[in-house]
Amino acid sequence: MPEQDFFKSLLPAVSIIKKHFERDSFIRLVTHNDADGLSSGGILATLAFRKKARFKISSEKKLDEKLVARLKEEHPDLVIFSDFGSGYLDIISESLAMDVIILDHHLPMEHKAENIIHINPMLHEIDGARDIAASGVCYFLAKAIDPENIDLACLGLLGALGDQQDKGEKKSLIGLNKIIEADAEEKHLLGKQLGLIFYGYETRPIAKAIAYTTIPYIPGLSSSEGNCVAFLKEIGIELLDGDRLRALADLSDEEKTKLFSALSNHMVSSGCDSNAIHQLIGTIYTFKLEEPSTSLRSGREYGSLLNACGRMGKQGVGLSIAVGDRMEAMSEAQETLDEYRRAISQALDWVQMNDKVEELENIYVIRAEDKINDTVIGVVSGILLSQGILKKMKPIIATAYTEDDQLKISARGVEELVEQGLHMGRIMQSAAEQVEGGGGGHDIAAGAYIPVNKESAFLEEVNRLVAEALA
Known part of the structure; x- marks a missing residue:
């Protein structure tokens, strides 16, 4: 059973974390910077605090070679990544020799390393875009370490709500999120x-x-x-x-x-x-x-x-x-x-007043350059797609300059197209690799970082891959 296999996959991480708690190890927590990442970080930091562990936590915009190099210089005994890591196993394993745990729900890459414990519901045929977020993975881990951590159930749900996993009837949560929901209701935490x-x-x-x-x-x-x-x-x-x-x-x-x-x-x-x-x-x-x-x-x-x-x-x-x-x-x-x-x-006003949505054969495109902050470009594209103002059933790809002179890509798909085989995470991963970038994510929402001068080539490749996926 997928759910049983997922819960079993937590046990090696439980054992490793308990060992490091007992040894008074220095534990480095690294989490993503969105609602799911921050609620995941909240769960892990609370767990570490309750166990009187020595730890440091930071929330990061992206996982790349620079971040991994900084972590290596800190000489932690254990590194725990939450809400990212599954798509960067190669980068992590090349530089970090200490114990590493990855708690993620995004599209995983095929890569194994002896020092990495990789926990991801997608490895057990559980939908990481709808059935559970990273905060849920962290919650189940914390609860497996100590059942008293059931009081963190609302944080476990928070990442799912932040990631808009309310895809059930009447905008309800589904999948493994329902187990967390039941825990929260049992403890009178949730109405x-x-x-x-x-x-x-x-x-x-x-x-x-x-x-x-x-x-x-x-x-x-x-x-x-x-x-x-x-x-x-x-x-x-x-x-x-x-x-x-x-x-x-x-x-x-x-x-x-x-x-x-x-x-x-x-x-x-x-x-x-x-x-x-x-x-x-x-x-x-x-x-x-x-x-x-x-x-x-x-x-x-x-x-x-x-x-x-x-x-x-x-x-x-x-x-x-x-x-x-x-x-x-x-x-x-x-x-x-x-x-x-x-x-x-303001960003939505800029897009709509300046008619900034381009229509290609298979995708909509917004080239925001420096007019929209790269940190909100994904939200903006998601809103435009969800409003139904864009009348043709196509995914939307938005691009914006970053502070470190890269191009941030945010991709949002349509449920009906996902049901036909579209997977934006795989498309982002494949197209980004073609232009010396990196990407990934879920079938319905994904992203990438690429060189600025590769924008046109990247969009052409995405346009082609969407057509191929739906052929």
């Missing part, structure tokens, strides 16, 4: 209900809840509280109950129906398709131990907050939140989330 999936369903004023929500992204309303206030007044939704601002949870069923209908009409008039509209309603995940007034109460908004910290260069703040800091880090994280929302809104 679930169906409704409009805006951030802050229980407590945030309605206009803020709509404005703060970026998935789904509602043209003209997301990131604009003023527009949301005007919209709600126009459709006759009362914002106040006495002198108290109403939340979505305060609305009557009739008002919720009216709001959904008005939002649907607004999105259709903005060019969105029916799939985007259906994203408005789904399963609301509430982290019950978090303060109701914060961005951490809603699982999806918590994921957005960690994504914001990672994408805006505040990984340390995100890690602090993930390990439990609710004081100084919280205010900085909230400011970062606001900045992140503005960056996404």
